[in-house]
Amino acid sequence: MKPNCAILAVGTELTSGLSLNTNSAFIAEHLTKMGYECVSLTSVPDDINKIAIAVKWALGGADILIITGGLGPTVDDLTREGLSKALGKDLRFDPQLAKMIEKKFDRICKPMPESALRQANILEGAIPIEPTLGTAPGMIVEVGDKIVFALPGVPREMKKMLKENVVPFLKGKKRSRMIPTRTIKTCGIAEVFLEEKVKDILAKHKDVAVTILAHPEEVHLRLSATGPGAEKKLTTIVGELSTRLGNLIYGFGEDTLESVVGELLLSCGLRMGVAESCTGGLLGNRITNVPGSSRYFLGGIVAYSNEMKQKLLMVPGEILRKQGAVSSEASLAMSNGARRVMDADIGLSITGIAGPTGGTVEKPVGLVFVAISSESKEACKRFVFLDSREMVKFRASQVALNLLRLFLLKELELKGSETPGC
């Protein structure tokens, strides 16, 4: 049986729906990879009794409990008190922790409010975790054969303590083993057809657990296996799935469409520019989320008005009048314009109607054209996305990146066949 863990997030901002709890999912993903089964993720308000009840409940079903939030200096921060009540352990003032907190305030040059020293209270027998970004210490408390970790709620501090303190502590206790996992990421095929396409392979490998996760315009296959030979089993099934799915697979693990097209551009030695209309800059934003993208991304032109399409991208006025700004002709003129204006090897364009208004019977909200141009080739695709304004924009950027990906794969193939051994 796998070791169990529970995660508790403290904060009225979470239970009132003001903030989305991303901490618990982050911790759950980490601990799942380490071989734990997360049996509950709970959020409770800033209330000593509710915290104490949740701590007791969560620990009832798990070996490990990780708490986030409620460790700051203000009167709202009650995790210390809730834990004390649940575990029947007193809080004591730790002069060393107090000194550390005072020092941190010195460094950030602010007069320290008296309340900051509340953070120097620590549970009897607990090991403090020194904060690096803020001033709230975390703590590790062992209770019989169970372990409770309390971490601050600020995501960056929490992540740092999780990686640098919690994980090594748990590894030291040898309570966990890593479960080998592979994620295959596809683009250009719907979930239901992907499942159909590979179901015989999945059925054959009964000892590999599979989750199919649908995201906007991409689908992931997550595979995991346990026991002896787990790594080998995964390598085998990933090989079979790769052969079957071919170019539908854009990457693995932490790959993103934008990171993958970046690598392909580098492999091809090509530099690109974008021309965007309805996406307003989202495509360029995503491409430049990849560190080092300046090696292949020259820039972009967001031609939101027709005027700008003519002026900045040299789209012929006749196309805008006859076929309209949302048309394959305009899209191709935009990708060609971007390429020429920026003197890029490749131009990639998006034009469409993001909504919620502006649609007609022939050109409904959600209609999008994406186009790609190089010196010798061009291609254009048409889509209709039934979704909100922001999701139409996001989906459009997805299909544009995928069009670029497939184009570059073909370039690499040609290059390979022209120069054998390359």
Add this chain to the structure above:
Amino acid sequence: MKPNCAILAVGTELTSGLSLNTNSAFIAEHLTKMGYECVSLTSVPDDINKIAIAVKWALGGADILIITGGLGPTVDDLTREGLSKALGKDLRFDPQLAKMIEKKFDRICKPMPESALRQANILEGAIPIEPTLGTAPGMIVEVGDKIVFALPGVPREMKKMLKENVVPFLKGKKRSRMIPTRTIKTCGIAEVFLEEKVKDILAKHKDVAVTILAHPEEVHLRLSATGPGAEKKLTTIVGELSTRLGNLIYGFGEDTLESVVGELLLSCGLRMGVAESCTGGLLGNRITNVPGSSRYFLGGIVAYSNEMKQKLLMVPGEILRKQGAVSSEASLAMSNGARRVMDADIGLSITGIAGPTGGTVEKPVGLVFVAISSESKEACKRFVFLDSREMVKFRASQVALNLLRLFLLKELELKGSETPGC
């Protein structure tokens, strides 16, 4: 005392961190606005026992329980069985529900898998909720004086059932009353200084509950009051806070920085263009997330390379050589360039080092300049953000939008003083 509610999300994809649970926060926000206190948000894996234990625990502390997920047709979908076990009520096959499900499959033209009829099993005494998007019915079960709602996990279907079935049902039961709430949104001041600036006002209004929420480069004040005169109390405190905070307040309620600058641009009758470097298109993307932004947003130029800064934005090569691309001079040349190239009234620019590499001692990672130009005025501000690449980009877009906001407010003031009575 407020009526209590608890929210339970079922799904191993949530407890393993594969998917972020946005459903629970959505429901919590809705119920909080209706006057409920959410005492716990819990997620459990697809496991009958764990679901049953969590249902019992959650109902122990709350009058209302809303469950999402686990109502589909597959063998993983175990919410029905978990509920049956927790509440000691049998599941029965409902022929009418079965007919409805069959009809839905007819309509979507797919051969219905046998498993789909599992969804026709309903808890003894429960009221089914007909699905509109998928085929999984929801249900309402009254247990003594408590009520359990089970809704599908697909967000769109869940939201629809929540609004069209759960809310009216609860209103019919008169268990809730709307709690009047106001949110004041500020930009340009840190949380700790904001609190300092208004603490006497907050202290004076003891019967108004206040939450201060810090977001990247903005801080929100959320105020709520109950009892007779609640609306009036809120109007009074909002008035006092508005006088004290002045232009630090960018908006209220659902306002965003991008929607507010949009309204200001329309009020001023001005059209803008952007010039982006390190943000890669994020600024234009955010501005165009506002429906109707084509009325004031002409377009943008993402000049990622120095070459493009010279070619597309006419930034003098001398500035790039002497002061560098990340400098106030370059930033101002970019905003002026954007304005002139697009023939816009206002040019707004961002240049910086998003990291994680590329920093030096004089120009560290996170260094950002934002600048604004009109025909007669220009301004530039310098920032250093200690954050990840994506957050440096986001913060840069925040301060750029705020620079634009303050600039437009001054324009409006001048306009007002020039033309009295306007």
